[in-house]
Amino acid sequence: MSNFCADIGYLSVNHYGEELCGDHVDVVPGDESSTVVVLADGLGSGVKASILSTLTSKIISTMLAAGLSLEDCVSTIAATLPVDAQRGVAYSTFTILHIRNNVTADLIQYDNPLAILIRDGVNCDYPRTEARVEGKKIYRSSLRLQENDTFILMSDGCPHAGIGVAYNFGWRREEIIDFMEPLATVGYTAKTLATLLVNECFQLYGGQPGDDATACVVKIRKRTPMNMLFGPPANRDDGPRMMSLFFSKEGKHIICGGTTASIAAKYLGKRLDTTLNYVSRDVPPISKIEGVDLVTEGVITVNKVLEYAKDYLADNTSYEKWNFQADAASQIARLLFEEATDINFYVGRAINPAHQDPKLPINFSIKMNLVKELSACLEQMGKRIKVSYF
Amino acid sequence: MLNVTICIGSSCHLKGSRDVVEKMQKFIADYGLKDRVELSGAFCMGHCQEGVCVTVDGALHSVAPETTEDFFRREVLSRFPNGR
Numbered sequence: 001m002s003n004f005c006a007d008i009g010y011l012s013v014n015h016y017g018e019e020l021c022g023d024h025v026d027v028v029p030g031d032e033s034s035t036v037v038v039l040a041d042g043l044g045s046g047v048k049a050s051i052l053s054t055l056t057s058k059i060i061s062t063m064l065a066a067g068l069s070l071e072d073c074v075s076t077i078a079a080t081l082p083v084d085a086q087r088g089v090a091y092s093t094f095t096i097l098h099i100r101n102n103v104t105a106d107l108i109q110y111d112n113p114l115a116i117l118i119r120d121g122v123n124c125d126y127p128r129t130e131a132r133v134e135g136k137k138i139y140r141s142s143l144r145l146q147e148n149d150t151f152i153l154m155s156d157g158c159p160h161a162g163i164g165v166a167y168n169f170g171w172r173r174e175e176i177i178d179f180m181e182p183l184a185t186v187g188y189t190a191k192t193l194a195t196l197l198v199n200e201c202f203q204l205y206g207g208q209p210g211d212d213a214t215a216c217v218v219k220i221r222k223r224t225p226m227n228m229l230f231g232p233p234a235n236r237d238d239g240p241r242m243m244s245l246f247f248s249k250e251g252k253h254i255i256c257g258g259t260t261a262s263i264a265a266k267y268l269g270k271r272l273d274t275t276l277n278y279v280s281r282d283v284p285p286i287s288k289i290e291g292v293d294l295v296t297e298g299v300i301t302v303n304k305v306l307e308y309a310k311d312y313l314a315d316n317t318s319y320e321k322w323n324f325q326a327d328a329a330s331q332i333a334r335l336l337f338e339e340a341t342d343i344n345f346y347v348g349r350a351i352n353p354a355h356q357d358p359k360l361p362i363n364f365s366i367k368m369n370l371v372k373e374l375s376a377c378l379e380q381m382g383k384r385i386k387v388s389y390f
Numbered sequence: 391m392l393n394v395t396i397c398i399g400s401s402c403h404l405k406g407s408r409d410v411v412e413k414m415q416k417f418i419a420d421y422g423l424k425d426r427v428e429l430s431g432a433f434c435m436g437h438c439q440e441g442v443c444v445t446v447d448g449a450l451h452s453v454a455p456e457t458t459e460d461f462f463r464r465e466v467l468s469r470f471p472n473g474r
Binding site for chain 2: 257258259261262272274275276278281284285287297298299300352353
């Protein structure tokens, strides 16, 4: 076992005018700390390509995660894929990254652009061996993982970006490396890195991609705990117990909610300093308590964080906001989405009588739903979540 | 120094405390009272139904964005009859 974990994020843009993507990424978590990631690119574009790539990635990821050999996977694919009527072939390229125990990784590549590995901030030309499986030329690599290793898996739509529009020969792999190297080291999440890469492809295509383009980024990082306190306990007497559990935990501490912050300040014997500094129209200002990493208002701020979380899991267009803005919700988003891998929620179930006003869009059930939805989103981002209620 | 505290908790935020804060900041600047009135924020004062909650030297008032100017003249400006 290691204390590493894999942050995985991917994004695609479709061939111009197509509703379906011909590339498919599948992530199958195996047993504890082992994961199979497959990026498959089906022949052509549209529905046929989509079926080919979905079948390919599903078959490979499921079989590998179950412990079957690569040879078995490839022969299964060859026997299963429907044959294209026009071209007479069944064809889908693939890249497989099999992470074992978060210590080693096997990289298996068939006809996709060679995956990029950025290690210690620079491109790493990892060793590969060539093998023939069922007549297909396949590259295999075995690597020992290091902290901050960043793998970039791509479909050929990425290096083909800009052919005839921005560049004569597309966006070469070396140029993609030059583009990604500085970004990989500044702490962006895998999803954001994939978004930046795919957005750049979309620009180079002049907004009309000539092929499906997909990037999947896998970033190896240390586990980082984070703690978030949200709402006062239902029973006032539980306050000190809730606070001592919360503050005894390793990692950063976030407090959401005015009353909650007052209880925490009292428990710590520190002053609660509120500011009137509105950096955003719709998020209340931040406060300060010595010893607490971030103090914010409750429901409105967390609701905004949930909005960002949902967008992050979809097409991630709002990362431009939460990645740079100074408001409370953006700061929470950065701590939870980027920095944390293990998040402990301490949720108080006190009912704030003022929030039960039917004219206000904040009531008790909304607050409980916020916690439920946000923790579900964070789990989808691959984080370990623990929620304790008081 | 006159202490004016505006609640920025959830309820008061939804009832427009941001607008109240901005208007108060503007009035205080316009009447040159920056050295004589200290404007600060606070979390829930426990009177959410009457929000936006504003205290002037500890005394609680209920203010809305529309009544801010009236409130400022009545509770703040009136205390400085000689102006700046």
